[in-house]
Amino acid sequence: DAKTTQPPSMDCAEGRAANLPCNHSTISGNEYVYWYRQIHSQGPQYIIHGLKNNETNEMASLIITEDRKSSTLILPHATLRDTAVYYCIVPFGGTASKLTFGTGTRLQVTL
């Protein structure tokens, strides 16, 4: 997998937008960016993925820079239930099968 770099932790006030950055400077042209999160004591949960266009779904938005070397996951109105570890993953060759999770960003949403 292309190497990704994420900050180890972030805080966000409830109701505010949470912007989680990810650097993936070695990404190649056909590789997608996937985001998962893991709430304590649960399995990881898929959030969103994208190639080069910005993407939005009911959970989040994904902004990918034009050079594709970084991306930002946006939770528009964070709630306490969004407290989790967020993983940015670029699977090798777009296979999306053998994900390398890394240590992710621990997001703490506070009142």
Added chain:
Amino acid sequence: DTGVSQNPRHKITKRGQNVTFRCDPISEHNRLYWYRQTLGQGPEFLTYFQNEAQLEKSRLLSDRFSAERPKGSFSTLEIQRTEQGDSAMYLCASSFATPPGANRALHFGNGTRLTVT
């Protein structure tokens, strides 16, 4: 709930014993994956199946680890002669096998937590 189901949720065993975990994937999914997660780390890929074929097993941690998916539905992960270092969360996931770009999102179960004493 038709998500990925894993049993048991917790397993405590003595060193040297064999253990087996079961995973029931989402029924429409033809790919099934096993991951391991130790405390403070992200999940680590072990192996995966497409239908009943095991397509990748080089990441299994040792020859004490084996996985099967005999009929292309549920899967089992067995650890023989357990060691204390095997204590971890074992996660199962399933997905469709689709071309890149289509949604190959993995759907994870909540894992089996193994404690080896």
